[in-house]
Amino acid sequence: EDKVVQSPLSLVVHEGDTVTLNCSYEVTNFRSLLWYKQEKKAPTFLFMLTSSGIEKKSGRLSSILDKKELFSILNITATQTGDSAVYLCAVEAGGFKTIFGAGTRLFVKA
């Protein structure tokens, strides 16, 4: 059965801390892994990862994929209160099937 597991489910940190969010997966015919940030309604796209070992960066956020160990991490450095959100990991598999993880709820305290 295809599945995507995110950890931790929730996390509380202080401003300035660095956090690492984890996403492991078991799917058939892996195509890509995506990270989203959800604050209010629709999640906003962060990264798409298709190749192992290539780090993607956007400001204080970065992500990397390990297709051998079947996981990805999302790092956020120097966290700010505006980073408080639910971070979703999703894996696209064969047949345009998308499997979502349950998300990690991050709360950054001022």
Next chain:
Amino acid sequence: GAVVSQHPSRVICKSGTSVKIECRSLDFQATTMFWYRQFPKQSLMLMATSNEGSKATYEQGVEKDKFLINHASLTLSTLTVTSAHPEDSSFYICSAGAGAGYGYTFGSGTRLTVV
């Protein structure tokens, strides 16, 4: 932690029939639930927002008579795709929240195929 159960995970139906998708919050009361749709290689598209006991608010371009949303209790919202057509084939996912400041939890999604 907050858990949202979505059922069924996948369904195949004939053109012209209706399909109901359920979204349940298992350990919290969901005052607000969102329904999304995702086409291949695209991001999630918000379809509608439903609040318990009131009519759903549909996003522009979403036919409310085709995608019926019912949020009759604080733990259950349903999306019914009426008179389904092959172009309705998609991935539908719900998310539920307990209110402002509590965040939202996603269901596992439903893959609908209309043949």
